[in-house]
Amino acid sequence: MERAEFAERIDHTVLGPETTWADVEAVLDAAETHGMNACIPPCYVAEAADYAPDVRLVTVAAFPHGQAAPRAKEFEAERAWKDDADELDVVVNPGRLHAGDTDAVAEELERVVAAVPMPVKVIVEAPLLSALELRTVCEIAEEAGAAFVKTATGFAEGGGANVADVRIMSEYLPVKASGGIGTFEEAVAMLDAGAERIGASAGVGIVEAFDPSVFE
Known part of the structure; x- marks a missing residue:
């Protein structure tokens, strides 16, 4: 794998609750310089599309807890598309999964996927x-027509991405590993486990540490 191909797999991310436009601008600049994608809050997508038209823009819906009403998730998806986002990362409702309400989870994901012509x-x-819940939600996402399953927001208790989860998830759909990935070595471990994309706020450091010999 060449450095450019590796960089294209990185969603350089800024999603904290105090994120400013200046923070987003810095992420966009870094993404453009290093050939990465940028994952940013939905409130800045329209500005970002104007500022960095050549950067693939990823944004989020129902972030970080996933407990918005289904119509609200659908609206967020539609708004992101109209604002020129290229991809959407939507948070599933873990409470519904824990309760075994898989029909509700499936219905809302189907609505979100159907609402927008983007991954x-x-x-x-x-x-x-x-x-079991992990396998169930991956099956639901696959049946709903999702393009990827993503490990975590990075905001929930219990951690973020791990190799075991990525291996399971990759049986169903392409995986975006996200949450706690801070080094090149950690990113490579996720790719080796089956991930296709990496979400990280440390994208610059990860790309700058790229070692082609690892992929020989």
Whole structure:
């Protein structure tokens, strides 16, 4: 794998609650310089599309807890598309999964995927799920037409991405590993486990540490 191909797999991310436009601007600049994508809050997508038209823009819906009403998730998806986002990461409702209300989870994901003509990644919040729940939500995401499943928001208790979860998830759909990935070595471990994309606020450091010999 060449550095450019590796960088294209990184969603350089800024999603904290105090994120300013200046923070987003810095992420966009870094993404453009290093050939990465940018994952930013929905309130800045329209500005970002004007500021960095060549950067693939990823944004989020129902972030970080996933407990918005289904119509609200659908509206967020539509708004993101109208604001020129390229991809959407939507958070599933873990409470519904824990309660076994899989029909409700399936219905809302189907609505979100159908609402927009762009790739939708389903953030499953794997650290909060049992192995059975993880497989169940991956099956639901696959049947709903999602493009990816994503490990975590990074905001929930219990951690973020881990190799075991990525291996399970990759049986169903392409995986975006996200949550706690701070080094090149950690990113490579996720790719080796089956991830296709990496979400990280440390994108610059990860790309700058790229070592082609690892992929020989």
